[in-house]
Amino acid sequence: MIKPGLVVYMLLVTSLLLTSAMQAETLPQHAEEAHLGVATCASSVCHGSVRPRSSSSVLQNEYVVWSRLDSHRNAYNILFSEESRWIAKNLGLENAHEAEVCLDCHADNVAHEKRGDRFQINDGVGCEGCHGGAERYLASHTDPGQTHQDNIDAGMYPTDRIEDRAKLCLSCHLGDDQKIASHEIMGAGHPRLSFELDTFDVLQPAHYTLDDDYKTKKWSADHVTVWALGQVEAGYQTLRLIESHLSNGKLFPELSLFDCHACHHSMSDLRWQPQRLTGLPPGSVRLNDSSFAMLFPIARVVAPSQVAKLEEQIKQLHRVVVEKEDVKKSVRALNDTLDTLKASVKKFDKLFDKSKSLLGDVVAIGRAGEVQDYVEAEQAVMAIDLLMRATGEHELHKKWVDQLYAAVEDEDTFDPYSFADIMQSATF
Ligand code: HEC
Ligand code: HEC
Ligand code: HEC
Ligand code: HEC
Secondary structure (H helix, E strand, O other), rough: OOOHHHHHHHHHHHHHHHHHHHHHOOOOOOOOOEEHHHHHHHOOOOOOOOOOOOOOOOOOOOHHHHHHHOHHHHOOOOHHHHHHHHHHOOOOOOOOOOHHHHHHHOOOOOHHHHHHOOHHHOOOHHHHHHOOOOOOOOOOOOOOOOOHHHHHOOOOOOOOHHHHHHHHHHHHHHOOOOOOOOOHHHHOOOOOOOHHHHHHEEEEOOOOOOOOOHHHHHHOOOEEEEEEEEHHHHHHHHHHHHHHHHHOOOOOOOOHEEEEHHOOOOOOOOOOOOOOOOOOOOOOOOOOOOHHHHHHHHHHHOOOHHHHHHHHHHHHHHHHHOOOOOOHHHHHHHHHHHHHHHHHHHHHHOHHHHHHHHHHHHHHHOOOOOOOHHHHOOOHHHHEEEEEEHHOOOOOOHHHHHHHHHHOOOOOOOOOHHHHHHHHHOOO
């Protein structure tokens, strides 16, 4: 007999499952729908117009922008390069362009039974790699009256929603529980990955415009809000990676989750100094905590009461990792703080107007010499660049921003002391 308690429990479980399904969209690579291939989207009356069209609600030249300008188009071809050959050889792979481990990030690598007639793996990261398999939405997505939500219900991936977009980009640009650019792959010669959502959104040649029509249909926000939410999402994703790759009981942890330069620098280049945010003794391997660094200026504006907790929890995470304790508790705690921070960013509707104080704060961290690791410097520079554009002072201080970029151009020669000097020379 089914007891009332059990029914309530089952209802609870079902509703929990439903809410989590609503919150976390399945990534295009793992969703149900078949991928029909870029050629299906590319006709000149669909998304293959050479010029943008003004008569339609989308530009319709998406294919041309993607195929001529977007590096995702070349993500597969790059697997034939000298560099890729070298990486594959070092890993003992026959070649890179047939290895799942490379294809998972360098192409739209859906299961073979989910590939339509016109699907070609050599299209690289094609339309459906981001927008989801078109099997169910292809016919209907141009119907009059069809809403964005109707498309999503028919399998289109919600690339406009910030959480889902971040999860999608980060799955390849940082890694997730299904794929990771491991230290083995790095050791074989793969470039180090780094990512910042707003910067990379802007760097990806735009095949859409955030005009008024767009804003009524879809989620959108200013660059500062996208940055802030992107940082929170990168924080979550880093925690997921730590949880899935550092608590598996292996003798050696997954080294790609640590700061590469903690180990990779010349022994005569003595860098150690006490770091307030890690609290670790000399000789420790530090987690790559660059996804957390920019959360401080953000929290100081939107949720000041969370700052001390954030600092304590990050420190705690560093400690449990180094001492090889169970990471789960620390990951959960930090995850909860990220929830609060995210809710505060979303509630804080005028973050853009705070660009000046956010900028001042990032520069102050630099001035204080607290940006010691290369990976954090990289995040600080991208933040300063976009915040200065937001305050409208970018042109005025362009020389100084260029100096910052020059300081992070070469990770092997990055010097935290000269970086702090440049920060101190800011004239605002
Ligand atoms: C977790 C995802 C991921 C995996 C796995 C991965 N890559 Fe990459 N790879 C990337 C990303 C993202 C970039 C671009 C980095 C950037 O520019 O920020 C990249 C860049 C590269 C580059 C440099 C491209 C250029 O334009 O200079 C090469 C070469 C490369 N990958 C080869 C490989 C090979 C070979 C494999 C398989 C052994 C592989 N990758 C596995 C995500 C991945
Ligand atoms: C690397 C990921 C990526 C790839 C590859 C990609 N897109 Fe997009 N696309 C986006 C993002 C992000 C947006 C902006 C968010 C949104 O509108 O959903 C977007 C927006 C769009 C829009 C919406 C424009 C509007 O005004 O509503 C269309 C149409 C589109 N893409 C078509 C394509 C086509 C066709 C291709 C292949 C030729 C393609 N995209 C490849 C990420 C991608
Ligand atoms: C399926 C994996 C995948 C997804 C999803 C993905 N990317 Fe990429 N992206 C790559 C790879 C691989 C490269 C490197 C291609 C190359 O160099 O040939 C790349 C390159 C880029 C570049 C050029 C980087 C450079 O150094 O020039 C930008 C910008 C970029 N991606 C932005 C995004 C954004 C924004 C999203 C999410 C909307 C996204 N990507 C989603 C795999 C992916
Ligand atoms: C805990 C220390 C540690 C961390 C952190 C670490 N590595 Fe390594 N790495 C090593 C060791 C040890 C080797 C093997 C060196 C050898 O074979 O001589 C190595 C080898 C390499 C090599 C091959 C070097 C060669 O001489 O062929 C590359 C490239 C590399 N790592 C990149 C990275 C990147 C990128 C990161 C960060 C994402 C990273 N490593 C993080 C310890 C580390």
